[in-house]
Amino acid sequence: MQNSPEKEMSAFAEDVLRGLSGTPKFLSSRYFYDDEGSRLFQEIMRLPEYYPTRCELEIFSEQSDDILRALSPDGAGFDLIELGAGDGSKTAVLVEHFLANAVDLSYSPIDISQQALDNLSATFNARFSTLTVEPLRGDYFSILRSLKKDTGRRKILLFLGSNIGNFDRDASIDFFSQLREVMSDNDLLFIGFDLHKDPRVIAAAYDDPQGVTAAFNLNLLTRINRELGANFDLSKFSHYAVYRPVEKSARSFLISREIQTVKIESLGRTFAFDEWEAVFMEISQKYTLPAISELAVASGFKVSQNFFDSDRYYCDSLWQPN
């Protein structure tokens, strides 16, 4: 079937339409990362309240010997393949250590954005002249499927930074199971999980007093204004975040401060917001160690080794196909 160009809607437009037509309303955190959103997330990672980045950096800086032994017990070379690399700064810490130990290494970030890949390649090439950098552009699974043909080298898939937290349980199992299908028995998966802890520590990480997280959340409305021709007035929405210690999930919302109507030109319609109506924006799931093992087993893996920071706030978990 063919769509006429003017009727064709972008995935973004479709998702915004579905989310704002829903009860309750929701928008997907997948769309946070336009240029400004990526910049704001970099700023979040430097906030004193946002501990996950520092914890993962501590693990990589202080346990790189143990990590290298776990990734390659026999000292054989391997291919690092990173899903969702961001600026790659944490991965660079590992790469630096591996190269210093003369590991025969290649690094392949996968991303749909050519710009992101260009930036990562430039960074890694400038910093590591001996490293083979092979950026891969496209969708994670189609890329990984195309790699499956056995190169004889171990592939180590990286999914760091607690990015998995944005998926609910079913979506996580689905995601990891699909990764399992494109992995050889000898490959490994290295995943960053944020652990359950004092709920106050977690709540503060998603509600900083400087308002950076609020700006990050509100930026999606700016993106909708720009890309879909909407007229959201950001001053009429406020950021609200809550941590549910039983479900072990942080959730963020945008709350409509008054009754209002917002027009979105490219959807050709308006959306009514009630006073104090909430739009669900993001889930950031936290984990216990049993939950991590259970997730591994449910997805066709088993935990090979866990690495923790000194506060035990965070866990980088190494999985092998089961």
Ligand code: AVJ
């Ligand atoms: C990039 C998904 C790991 O959920 O902690 C940070 C995004 N949202 N502050 C997270 C985020 C609000 C972050 N992840």
